[in-house]
Amino acid sequence: MTALQMLLTVLALALGIQLTRWLPFWLFRKEPPAVVSYLGGVLPCATMGLLVVYCLKGVEFLAPPHGVPELMAIAVVAALHRWKGNVLLSIAGGTALYMALVQAVFA
């Protein structure tokens, strides 16, 4: 590809992703219908669940290490969060454990 063609490809990619971000705002210009307001209220929690699964979608549970590093780290995140309720501590603790597990224990 020439530099101009690469630039056009970058713009095409940007157009695609921006359309997904703008679409709901274009579709519901005026007061949104009640069903859309309802979805706006319930979708965040479902979407967070979707994102957790999305992050884990590549994990091979049937082959060693059977997702053990991911599940252990998530358990630690949840336990820390229940105990202290500090977002940064929960994330730092789980991430540090995960790094230790994948770099040293299950390497």
Next chain:
Amino acid sequence: MNRSALRAAFPATVPVMTGYFCLGFAYGLLMVSQGFSPIWPVLMSLVVFGGSIQFLAVTLLGSAFAPIPAFFLSLMVNARHIFYGLSMLEKYRATGGMQYALIPLLTDETFSVVSSTEPPEGVFHRAYWLWVSLLNYSYWVGATAVGALFGNFLRFDTTGMDFALTALFVVLFLEQWKVKENRFSGVTGIGCAALAVAVFGAENMVIPAMVMILAVLLGGRKRK
């Protein structure tokens, strides 16, 4: 855009900074190692600003010119953003002109922070949201530039550090879970997404998961 909003937004974005640093850095390094000039990964992060599509596009940028398939690939891979727009529809619209800065920066991570955290008293939501969005954007672009320019000099093993983003989503899921009315939605999200991975495979899970989530949530509404 006052300082108290920045002070409130920064701690909320630290997990995103950690995750974006790893992924953005890896992206910059990967592009340069594929023979691209550092300008390209930085331009991609500035203009496209979407992790998964940027990684997918590494091979795309090295092959024959095909902008229309690139557009549709980007549309499909990022379809989940539609949920973020639906969720923030009324809140972002109420910010007036600021929505034109907030909407284009609405990534997975920015959405997770703005939808699950509240600014402290005395800080306007819109200023808080804008700082969260701008901080996250700057982390992504900055990390890409560092990876592209200095990636080859790094001697620290960051393997697994990108788990910070998974942990962020887990924590924000738990924050939402605290509200009892959210639990049906939370179970729906995890259940439908897991089912979509099992049936359609990891690479094609997003759109079936979205369709199933919408179907269950809309069905659950009628039942009330």
